[in-house]
Amino acid sequence: xxxxxxxxxxxxxxxxxxxxxxxxxxxxxxxxxxxxxxxxxxxxxxxxxxxxxxxxxxxxxxxxxxxxxxxxxxxxxxxxxxxxxxxxxxxxxxxxxxxxxxxxxxxxxxxxxxxxxxxxxxxxxxxxxxxxxxxxxxxxxxxxxxxxxxxxxxxxxxx
Numbered sequence: 386x387x388x389x390x391x392x393x394x395x396x397x398x399x400x401x402x403x404x405x406x407x408x409x410x411x412x413x414x415x416x417x418x419x420x421x422x423x424x425x426x427x428x429x430x431x432x433x434x435x436x437x438x439x440x441x442x443x444x445x446x447x448x449x450x451x452x453x454x455x456x457x458x459x460x461x462x463x464x465x466x467x468x469x470x471x472x473x474x475x476x477x478x479x480x481x482x483x484x485x486x487x488x489x490x491x492x493x494x495x496x497x498x499x500x501x502x503x504x505x506x507x508x509x510x511x512x513x514x515x516x517x518x519x520x521x522x523x524x525x526x527x528x529x530x531x532x533x534x535x536x537x538x539x540x541x542x543x544x
Contacts, residue, residue, distance in 0.1 A: 388433035388481070391426070394482035410497070417499035423492065430474040430487040432444065435479040442494035443504040444472040446480075447516075447524055451488035457512055464488075467521045469514045473504045491528040 391398065401409075409415045420486045421442050426432060428451070452465040456479045457472065464480075465488070466468055471477050474496070482488045495503075507514070516524060 387431040389429075389431045390434060391424075393426045393429045393432070395427045396425060396429075398422070401410075411438040415497075417497045418495060418503065419497040419500075420493050420495050425489075425491050427489045428487055429482050429490065430484070432482040432487065432490075433480070437477050439472070439474060439476040439478060440494060441474055442496045443474050443500055444470075445493050445495065446470040446472075447491045447521075447528065449489045449491065449521075449525060451483060451486045453482040453488045455512070458510065460510075462513055464513060467516045467518065469475060469516055469524075470512055471504060471507060471514070472512060474500075491525065493528075 396514045401420070406419065406421060423446075432453070436528055446464075446469070447467045448464055448466055448470070452463065455462050455470055455472075457476060522529045
């Protein structure tokens, strides 16, 4: 079985440097909810991640198209277009895109003093939400807008 963490044609990914994250954690308006990493993986064939101890951040994955699966707590769930997966920090998980219909996903890792509040709004042991078409379009717009802003910010810092 082929497995890839990243490196998909057309992918976009931003990882916020640790020094910036430290400053954000002290900012009075930003410390509640901080995106630490985010990405867009289109047609992510063979995408696979296994994290035995989870991550230090919460993970939100928005499935735009395609299908795949996620396993949390020994339970396997099928996921697909117009669904959102929320994995709480420290939660062991494994997931992979379908070989036949690989997914296209937006994803974000987040933390902050208010992050737990947002992450634990789902009932216990429920990790997947279905999103109606209008909300899915709005969510994709937010991800795309955030990428444009982040790209401009990075260009300003580097340029």
